[in-house]
Amino acid sequence: GAGVSQSPRYKVAKRGQDVALRCDPISGHVSLFWYQQALGQGPEFLTYFQNEAQLDKSGLPSDRFFAERPEGSVSTLKIQRTQQEDSAVYLCASSSYQGPSYEQYFGPGTRLTVT
């Protein structure tokens, strides 16, 4: 069956550009997570959606980061005025249950490079 998909897989942006990263979760999954993974590090939590509600956005590093999931399925992570420190792999995960205590299914990630 279809897993979590993310697009684009790779994105190169010039400093100051805006980018939009897309996540297609597994159909019917209520929970959706965004993570940022720097090279050689573990994922860091960015934000959590339960259906269309964004219940936790405490991990977003600045007000340049914005995420939405308007219909409770596809989600978009937007980064405005990208900076070099935004270079990382952005991971999306979904789960059929509420919260993080159940198996999360991860997408392949979007590698963002800001030049």
Added chain:
Amino acid sequence: AQSVAQPEDQVNVAEGNPLTVKCTYSVSGNPYLFWYVQYPNRGLQFLLKYITGDNLVKGSYGFEAEFNKSQTSFHLKKPSALVSDSALYFCAVKGDSNYQLIWGAGTKLIIKP
């Protein structure tokens, strides 16, 4: 604040030998602990979790983990390593928020034939 540590950047094991990947944690309250694996060019995959109950948790691909409350550890184990087990392994703990996992930095496991 909740935290998790993986003290080894890399673990090398010969095929057929037992393997252990270490994880220690710091939490207030009861810990919710997880192991995930990241194979090259593939997304993170869930291996197992400890919420409550038996201290020995069995998971996917023959892996198991032992929860030790007194040592605040949750080490990942497998009795006989396979070359295909070579991957990056992450330990995680549920954070203070109801919605967050806090992740370790990962341990690269290399199984040599």
